[in-house]
Amino acid sequence: MASAxxxxxxVLGGGPAGLxxxxxxxxHGCAVALFDEGPAPGGRLVGQxxxxxxxxxxxxxxxxxxxxxxxxxxxxxxxxGVSAWALAPGxxxxxxxxxxxxRRCRAxxxxxxxxxGELAAPLPGWTLPGAITPGAAQVLVNVxxxxxGRRALIAGADPLGLEAAQLLEVVGAAVLxxxxxxxxxGAAEPPADALRxxxxxxxxAAPSPLLRAGGRLVRRRxxxxxxxxxxxxxxxxxxxxxxxxxxxxxxxxxxEEAELAAVGADGRLGARRRTVAADLVCVGGGLRxxxxxxxxxxCELVELxxxxxxVPLHGPDQQTTAPGAFVAGGVTGVEGAAVCAAQxxxAGLxxxxxxxxxxxxxxxxxxARAEVARQRATAPVRFHPGLERARARQRTLWEARCAS
Amino acid sequence: xxxxxxIVIGGGIGGCALAYHLCGRGRSxxxxxxxxxxxxxxxxxxxxxxxxxxxxxxxxxxxxAIERWPGLERELGAPTEYVQRGNLVLAQSEAxxxxxxxxxxxxxxxxxxxxxxxxxxxxxxxPFAGPRARAALHCASDGxxxxxxxxxxxxxxxxxxxxxxxxxxxxxxxEQTAAGWRAVTDRGRYDGEVVVNVAGAGAAALGALVDRSxxxxxxxxxxxxxxxxxxxxxxFVQDWDAKLFARQTVSGNVIFGDLTEDYLLAGRQVRPAxxxxxxxxxxxxxxxxxxxxxxRAWGGTLDVSLDRMPLIGPLDGLPGHxxxxxSSGHGFALAPVVGELLADWIVAGRRSPLLAPFxxxxxxxxxxxxxxxxxxx
Amino acid sequence: xxGPERIARHPVLGEVGGxxxxxxxxxxxxxxxxxxxxxxxxxxxxxGIRALRRSRGGEPRGIHCAIGQCMECRVEIxxxxxxxxxxxxxxxxxxxxxxxxxxxxxx
Numbered sequence: 001m002a003s004a005x006x007x008x009x010x011v012l013g014g015g016p017a018g019l020x021x022x023x024x025x026x027x028h029g030c031a032v033a034l035f036d037e038g039p040a041p042g043g044r045l046v047g048q049x050x051x052x053x054x055x056x057x058x059x060x061x062x063x064x065x066x067x068x069x070x071x072x073x074x075x076x077x078x079x080x081g082v083s084a085w086a087l088a089p090g091x092x093x094x095x096x097x098x099x100x101x102x103r104r105c106r107a108x109x110x111x112x113x114x115x116x117g118e119l120a121a122p123l124p125g126w127t128l129p130g131a132i133t134p135g136a137a138q139v140l141v142n143v144x145x146x147x148x149g150r151r152a153l154i155a156g157a158d159p160l161g162l163e164a165a166q167l168l169e170v171v172g173a174a175v176l177x178x179x180x181x182x183x184x185x186g187a188a189e190p191p192a193d194a195l196r197x198x199x200x201x202x203x204x205a206a207p208s209p210l211l212r213a214g215g216r217l218v219r220r221r222x223x224x225x226x227x228x229x230x231x232x233x234x235x236x237x238x239x240x241x242x243x244x245x246x247x248x249x250x251x252x253x254x255x256e257e258a259e260l261a262a263v264g265a266d267g268r269l270g271a272r273r274r275t276v277a278a279d280l281v282c283v284g285g286g287l288r289x290x291x292x293x294x295x296x297x298x299c300e301l302v303e304l305x306x307x308x309x310x311v312p313l314h315g316p317d318q319q320t321t322a323p324g325a326f327v328a329g330g331v332t333g334v335e336g337a338a339v340c341a342a343q344x345x346x347a348g349l350x351x352x353x354x355x356x357x358x359x360x361x362x363x364x365x366x367x368a369r370a371e372v373a374r375q376r377a378t379a380p381v382r383f384h385p386g387l388e389r390a391r392a393r394q395r396t397l398w399e400a401r402c403a404s
Numbered sequence: 405x406x407x408x409x410x411i412v413i414g415g416g417i418g419g420c421a422l423a424y425h426l427c428g429r430g431r432s433x434x435x436x437x438x439x440x441x442x443x444x445x446x447x448x449x450x451x452x453x454x455x456x457x458x459x460x461x462x463x464x465x466x467x468x469a470i471e472r473w474p475g476l477e478r479e480l481g482a483p484t485e486y487v488q489r490g491n492l493v494l495a496q497s498e499a500x501x502x503x504x505x506x507x508x509x510x511x512x513x514x515x516x517x518x519x520x521x522x523x524x525x526x527x528x529x530x531p532f533a534g535p536r537a538r539a540a541l542h543c544a545s546d547g548x549x550x551x552x553x554x555x556x557x558x559x560x561x562x563x564x565x566x567x568x569x570x571x572x573x574x575x576x577x578x579e580q581t582a583a584g585w586r587a588v589t590d591r592g593r594y595d596g597e598v599v600v601n602v603a604g605a606g607a608a609a610l611g612a613l614v615d616r617s618x619x620x621x622x623x624x625x626x627x628x629x630x631x632x633x634x635x636x637x638x639x640f641v642q643d644w645d646a647k648l649f650a651r652q653t654v655s656g657n658v659i660f661g662d663l664t665e666d667y668l669l670a671g672r673q674v675r676p677a678x679x680x681x682x683x684x685x686x687x688x689x690x691x692x693x694x695x696x697x698x699x700r701a702w703g704g705t706l707d708v709s710l711d712r713m714p715l716i717g718p719l720d721g722l723p724g725h726x727x728x729x730x731s732s733g734h735g736f737a738l739a740p741v742v743g744e745l746l747a748d749w750i751v752a753g754r755r756s757p758l759l760a761p762f763x764x765x766x767x768x769x770x771x772x773x774x775x776x777x778x779x780x781x
Numbered sequence: 782x783x784g785p786e787r788i789a790r791h792p793v794l795g796e797v798g799g800x801x802x803x804x805x806x807x808x809x810x811x812x813x814x815x816x817x818x819x820x821x822x823x824x825x826x827x828x829g830i831r832a833l834r835r836s837r838g839g840e841p842r843g844i845h846c847a848i849g850q851c852m853e854c855r856v857e858i859x860x861x862x863x864x865x866x867x868x869x870x871x872x873x874x875x876x877x878x879x880x881x882x883x884x885x886x887x888x
Contacts (some may be wrong), residue, residue: 037849039820039870044848049793057793081870086676086701094676117850127853129831129843136847139867144823145788145798148844171788253841254831290850296703631863655837697863 001079003103006361007031008355009348010093012084012293015043016337017329017344018113019067024348024368025191026074026110028357033105035095041068041078043115044330045337047138049170050163052380059204060337061142067341087297091324108355111347113340114290116308116330121156121181121236121285125249130256134164134284141167149280153258154178154238155246156284157194159202159381164282167240176276177239179246181271182261188245190267192225195242200385225265245269246281255281278304287334287383294331295363298322302397306390307333308383315398316369318347326351333390334383335376342372406594408432408568410750411587412603413575413610415439416446417551417736418728420558420569421717421743422602424480427565429751434566435559436587438574438606442555445604445738448625448704450649450661453553453737454491456518456543460510461713461761462734467516468758469741471546476740481564482557484549485654489638491546492530494537494689496645503644504541518543522735530637532692537643548640548651551736558743570594578613584724598750600726604707607715607729616719619710619767620658620730625661626678626703628686630696632656643689648682659692664688675703706733714738716746716762717755726750727764784829799823804873815871822847822854822866825877833866834880840877 009025011018014036022034034041040066048060072078082097087339093105118133125131130149132140134156140146149399152168152175154161161178169175180188233239241260247269248259258278262270288309291301300313300321311333318326328347346368349361376391384390410426412419415437425434427561452778453473455466477484495501508520519542526533526540533540559569570591577588584597603610607620633656640649642663650660679701686693709715709730716728730745733739745756791797799819806813808825815824822844825833832841834854845853847867854866859876867879 038868039818059794061794079869086679087678092676117848118846127836127840127842127845129833132844133846133869139847140823140826140844141788142791142794144796144819144824145791145796146823147788147827148785150786170792247786254843284828699863 001100001102003100005033005094005105007033007105007107008357009109009111009311009351010035010091010105011045011111011113011348012093013113013115013331014038014041014078014080014382015115015329016045016064016067016341017115017331018043018111019064020344021111021113021326021328021348021351021372022071022076022078023067023074024345024364025352025355025357026071026076028349030171030357031351032075033079033107034071035093035105037078037081037083039080041071041080044135044138047135047142048163048337049138049142049363051166054203058287063100063337076265084293087325089297089322089324090173101200104273109326109351110316111326111328111344111351112294112312112320112331113327113329113344113347114293114331116287116334117290118160119285119288121283122184123155123181123246123248123283125255126283128253130251130254130279130281131249131281133352134160134282137164137168137280137282141171147171149253149255149278149389150174151167151176151278152276152280153276154183154247154282154284155258156282157198157240157242158284158286159286159383160325161282161284162202162235164284164353165235168280169237170244173280175238176237176278177241177244179241179389180263181285182245182247186269187267188263188269190265191242191263192265192369193267197385200379201382210244237383242273246333247273249281255279263334267336271398287330289333290333292320294325295329297324304333304390304394304396306384306386307394311394313401315352315397315402316395317365318343319350321401324351324354326354333387333394336379336381336383338375339372339379342368342375346372405593405595406434406568408434408505409597410434411436411585411594411596411599412602412607413587414604414729415441415443415501415569415571416500416602416604417442417555417558417739418446418604418731418742419600419602420555420562421739422556422600422728422746423567423569424562424565424757425744425747426750427562427567427597429747431747431751433562433567434596435562435569436573436575436589436594437569437571437628441569442552444606444705445707446555448627448702449551449706449733449736450492450544450625450627450640450650451659451736452642452649452734453486453488453514454543454546454640455737456511456541456546457507458492458734459568459713460513462738463511463514463516465738465741465758467514469738472740473547473549473737476486476554477557480557480561482553482560484554484555484557486549486554487638487654488545488547490529490542490544491640492526492642493541493646494526494533494641494643495539495541498534500644501539504539507541515659517545530639530641532636532690534689534691536645537689546640549736550653554736554739559741567771575610575613578610580722586690589649595635598724600727600746600750602728604729605705605762607707607727611719611727614719614725616750618727618729618764620707620715622704623706623708623733624675625706625733626675626682626701627661628679628682628698628701629697630658630660630693632655633658633696636692638730641690646685646689648685648689650693654674657699658696660693710731712769714742714762715751715764715767716742716759717749717764720765720768785826785831787827798814799851801871804871806871806873806875806877808877809879817873818870820867821856821858821864821869821877824871825866
């Protein structure tokens with residue numbers, strides 16, 4: 001491959017958003033190159049595996065393959081094993097990879113679809129080999145076919161943790177429980193709040209009928225507090241233990257046990273401790289958009305906790321404040337793969353138009369935008385409660401920016 | 405609405421050191437910082453703590469500052485990673501050697517341990533110097549420190565002495581009041597008898613709020629950081645032909661970047677082309693770095709003044725209004741002593757002779773430090 | 782407790798993991814085998830090796846995020862340092878060594 005490429009549209013990130021963007025732009029005649037760090041495109045989607053409320057498994061690998069084929073079939077060039085380390089407006093993408101990987105890519109328009117990364121939930125012992133993120137469990141088990149341990153504990157009672165519990169359980173690991181993580185100040189989330197948060201995020205899709213049914217009721221704090229003792233003992237066969245927090249991990253050179261403490265109604269930890277033997281602990285602190293490349297090239301960013309952190313300010317066509325740079329997927333806020341892909345289509349069309357594609361692309365924009373809204377409305381999981389509010393706030397900020 | 409004796413605008417090392425010393429002299433201080441402590445120049449500069457190769461007007465100030473540095477960690481009760489193992493300015497070309505000789509001549513009246521060494525002596529001190537370096541200026545009592553840690557140390561020490569530091573507080577208006585000054589920010593209004601503009605690259609905009617035009621612009625810096633390596637060198641190294649600075653931190657990372665101030669635009673963007681140029685410059689001067697991987701980079705700002713010398717002092721026609729900005733890339737080392745001397749000036753009304761060359765008024769007459777020095781001679 | 786194990790057949794996904802041919806590689810001089818194309822870190826895990834390096838404090842560190850974001854799995858591969866074991870595909874004859882930060886205790 002040439003060391004310097006020149007294309008119409010460069011797409012950074014080969015997850016669902018990037019693949020959809022590449023397909024949309026290429027379908028309208030643009031020369032498209034997509035760059036991804038991993039050995040194969042698909043991003044976090046490839047490892048995803050969860051059971052929907054109808055009991056059927058959603059296999060990320062299959063969906064990723066469909067998206068990949070569509071992008072390649074439309075004529076996009078997919079380059080893997082290469083990292084983008086800087087962007088210069090104009091646009092110039094600076095790349096680094098092994099062997100004859102390209103070093104530069106000039107593009108008339110850019111779609112940045114770098115996704116979201118996992119946040120740490122530090123606790124003593126979290127650096128021991130065997131302590132991994134829930135996302136790592138997805139990748140190791142479902143992509144690489146490796147079960148890193150046989151006795152697993154989930155530290156972090158959130159959508160990712162629940163999915164990790166499911167995927168480990170299905171391949172025969174003993175998943176001992178889903179627990180919250182104690183914070184550095186020696187307290188954990190009050191169980192009633194943890195319940196409300198769980199319901200607000202996974203309630204719609206919860207494999208537990210009780211969580212689904214109780215959803216609306218539990219949103220009221222008083223009801224949540226009363227409901228805590230009635231919590232389902234298990235979620236998809238895995239004990240849900242919101243009243244017991246993980247306070248430390250221990251082992252000789254690797255994770256061997258986890259120390260747990262009872263959590264009072266106010267979140268304070270009890271003095272009593274319990275230790276369980278575990279050789280695999282998924283420690284999760286949520287996801288945050290990976291905006292570093294955008295920050296480095298002058299795109300305006302805005303902080304919105306409901307979207308997972310700092311996101312690029314963007315408009316309805318996924319355009320940023322940097323001319324010719326569009327964004328899609330997890331980098332705009334943490335949402336599920338279907339929403340990411342829908343955003344990717346919008347961004348790809350808009351980028352294609354910015355790069356000079358025929359106006360036929362414009363006719364598809366409205367439908368593509370509507371698809372984003374539709375996917376969002378029917379999304380089974382919200383990664384952050386308050387997502388809709390945050391999206392609305394983002395829109396307001398964008399409109400204010402345009403007006404100024 | 406809050407009030408203090410002194411409102412310090414700018415939460416870099418200048419503002420924090422000033423607040424620390426003001427509080428030490430029994431005055432109350434509020435520091436207003438528009439982003440975070442050390443976010444601009446103070447947290448992103450090269451970290452050099454040197455005396456040699458400075459303009460003679462700065463040399464006495466720098467020599468006074470060097471006396472403070474060894475005891476600073478103890479004084480502030482926080483790490484600075486200060487290392488006093490020398491400064492080396494490498495020269496490849498004849499022209500650069502002559503410039504080094506000129507610096508040596510400038511330094512002659514002062515009792516500084518700075519000497520011109522040849523290639524062989526250089527390679528004994530810095531085995532990794534590239535083949536083209538033919539001479540260097542060496543000062544054994546110079547060194548380097550961690551700018552972000554040092555700034556944070558001053559901030560914490562200032563707070564312990566009672567200073568209030570407000571972050572996310574950008575000053576939108578500055579008004580004169582009966583008692584002195586009022587700074588208006590999105591976070592509230594702050595009243596003080598005295599106001600000090602220590603706003604670095606933002607100093608000119610702040611000056612405009614009171615209708616003063618300060619000849620200070622923002623310039624971009626570009627810094628790269630390598631993975632940790634075994635100890636390779638402990639001096640602060642500059643190369644005038646390669647236009648490079650480099651130092652190795654106590655963790656082992658090599659921090660390096662461009663010396664040029666040609667980028668007269670503010671902004672924290674990493675410009676990839678600049679990063680590539682800096683990397684090439686580093687390999688030119690210190691070829692051994694080729695084995696190391698660059699793991700991160702940052703863009704930063706310098707506040708560069710018209711004559712590349714700081715502006716320190718009161719502003720004409722504005723009682724109780726001081727400025728201390730425009731250190732043009734060589735202010736970090738001076739910060740501990742400037743903070744102290746400026747605090748003295750504000751509290752006791754006495755200006756130290758060390759600060760005399762930096763009177764902001766110089767720009768309203770013929771201009772630069774050099775011109776005024778010629779006139780005085 | 783047993784070590785990491787390869788999943789012969791996933792109840793939902795069927796075939797998972799690297800389908801490449803078995804290849805030989807070494808880790809700190811130790812002769813090992815893995816599947817061509819799978820991440821070096823996965824091959825190491827399958828061989829029971831969890832600790833890929835030592836931190837400055839001498840602590841063992843291994844794969845954490847498995848997707849190239851955290852840099853915890855950095856190893857030296859064929860003489861090049863700071864390579865991510867979770868992303869770098871295994872090739873026949875690869876020489877992998879622990880990435881050692883300076884000052885780390887010998888482990």
